[in-house]
Amino acid sequence: MPELRAARTVLTAPLTRRAWEEAAYCLLSFVPALVGFALIVVVAVALGSAFTLTVLGAVPGILFLVAGLALARGLGALQRQLARGLIGERVEEPPRFHSRGGLVARVEARLRDATAWRAVAYVLVKLPLATLGLYAVLWWVIGAINVTALVRWAAGQRDMALLHPLPGGGQPPVHSLGGAFAAAAVGCAILLVSPWLTRGVVAVDRRLVRALLGPGALAERLRDLEETRALAVDDAAQQLRRLERNLHDGAQVRLAALAMSLDMVREQLDDRDRPELHRLVETARDNAAETLTELRDLSRGLHPPALDGGLADALTTLAAKTALPVDVSVDVPNRPTPAIESLAYYCAAELLANVIKHSGARGCGIELSTGDGTLRLRVTDDGRGGAHIAEGGGLAGLVQRARTVDGELTVNSPHGGPTTVNVRLPLHA
Incomplete structure (x- = not known):
């Protein structure tokens, strides 16, 4: 029944591999999010932009921006690897950064790198989201601690508190066996809620990864067009090769046979009796030979053997x-x-x-x-x-x-x- 399946899904959620992988993703992605925000958004982008507003700081400011954009690309690659390895989110790699020309041209190309700027936007949004993810992981920790209240009571620990992850309020003390049972029950309830909190954070992060760390709509469209063009070019090459084989094995063989037949007819004709017929056969044989030569040249142009x-x-x-x-x-x-x-x-x-x-x-x-x-x-x-x-x-x-x-x-x-x-x-x- 649907109700039983839903209840079983809720009750077994903390024990699933997916829940643990999502919790690990929320925990592990917080550190690069924090470091990336500090280095890229605060130091590189904000400080670099501020420097560019001054005459003396224009060059250092541009260097800060260039370094920050390069670091944003690297952090984006790290986040894609984390998403692929822990939550199975496979995002296509964006186009690699390419620049030609001198130093000024390369700097300009870096500043115009749309992939890097989208990675900066991801870093900007990722920190508050990663903070929510870390808070969701805190529910796991608090729930696990409360679940062990009965074990700790049995081990002789009488100075405990009922922990809860909600902001505000105190931590009620636990001084009795009934309080230990209550703490364990609250811990189980918190553990049942925790996977859905991490799953919600991960769901939002999935959307951000796809939107900001992938190749982008224009790049995906370009890739689709390139793949379509490659299929069309390869198909045209196969069609030309098939046409060349058909001409070689079909029309050329028949024309060669026709020319040989006309040679045999010409040899059996008597010039004294039918000179006009002899000339007609000679002309037809020459035309067949010329057509065969042109057809061979055409087939070689389609696909050289x-x-x-x-x-x-x-x-x-x-x-x-x-x-x-x-x-x-x-x-x-x-x-x-x-x-x-x-x-x-x-x-x-x-x-x-x-x-x-x-x-x-x-x-x-x-x-x-x-x-x-x-x-x-x-x-x-x-x-x-x-x-x-x-x-x-x-x-x-x-x-x-x-x-x-x-x-x-x-x-x-x-x-x-x-x-x-x-x-x-x-x-x-």
């Missing part, structure tokens, strides 16, 4: 077919996703074609490596230089292709050479 063995084999094969000597260096321990491999191969092929057509180089090099979660492609040549990204040009098209997966392409090509083109792509689309 050389990529089945990885980028190292594909680039080596590409370099071997190039008219110029090409030095290939590949250091890719783990293969990227098929879509990224296809994009990197396409960029290398287009850049080599540009070298042959426009640079007048005597040789070139291809370097492929990974690091920091990115795939880096570098193509260099010793040509005349002067290459640049022009609207509507081939390099501009490569830039747009790289941007579809949050990659980038840069060109360094002074007049007189040499030319270096760097392509940076993520390992996963």
Whole structure:
């Protein structure tokens, strides 16, 4: 019956693992909350903001703020670990702090770090909440002490008091066995209430952790869009690869068979009897051969077969077919996703074609490596230089292709050479 289940839930609540974990969370999270409030809110933010209002204290004030924001991020990570380990609250990690440029740019980026400021807000609210949590843990302690009143009475202790966690009022003395029974009963009642107090504090803290220590709504939306884009890019790569196989195993085979059949027909025709039919068969055979060649070129553009063995084999094969000597260096321990491999191969092929057509180089090099979660492609040549990204040009098209997966392409090509083109792509689309 629902009433019996509810009564059993209330009576067994102090004995559950969840209740003890929530009480431990309230107890352990108080110290970082207190230290964080003192160092971040009082010292770093408040004192730093006050310093920035003065001329001489502007620089120290900014340094205080920067240090406080960095500390807030660290404290936020600690609170997420506590929540994950004790109460099972798993919150996604917010984006890591990244800054580029000089000292001023890095300081500005730190001051604009929304994740750090949300962590400061959490620290600001956490201290009064942690104080309530510590008060809830006090109920556990007082209840446990009162429950032992009978044991202490039996052990000969006659100078006891009935403790209660409510503010105000005194602690009634216990001088009799009946008073010991009453103290134990009050202790049991307090222990029955205590888990629900800690659970209420933890419930509020869960909401704060999700709202202030997670990635934030904008970051979550961005992550969803990135995941959706990655699925779309990978699906497109799989569809192209399936199309290439269908063309290779289906249409190309039939066209090859058709061309062979037309060759056999041509050999059996007599030019003296049916010259016009001979020319017609010859034209049809040539058209079939040209169509087969175009179809093969199209299927290679969809998914180069050389990529089945990885980028190292594909680039080596590409370099071997190039008219110029090409030095290939590949250091890719783990293969990227098929879509990224296809994009990197396409960029290398287009850049080599540009070298042959426009640079007048005597040789070139291809370097492929990974690091920091990115795939880096570098193509260099010793040509005349002067290459640049022009609207509507081939390099501009490569830039747009790289941007579809949050990659980038840069060109360094002074007049007189040499030319270096760097392509940076993520390992996963």
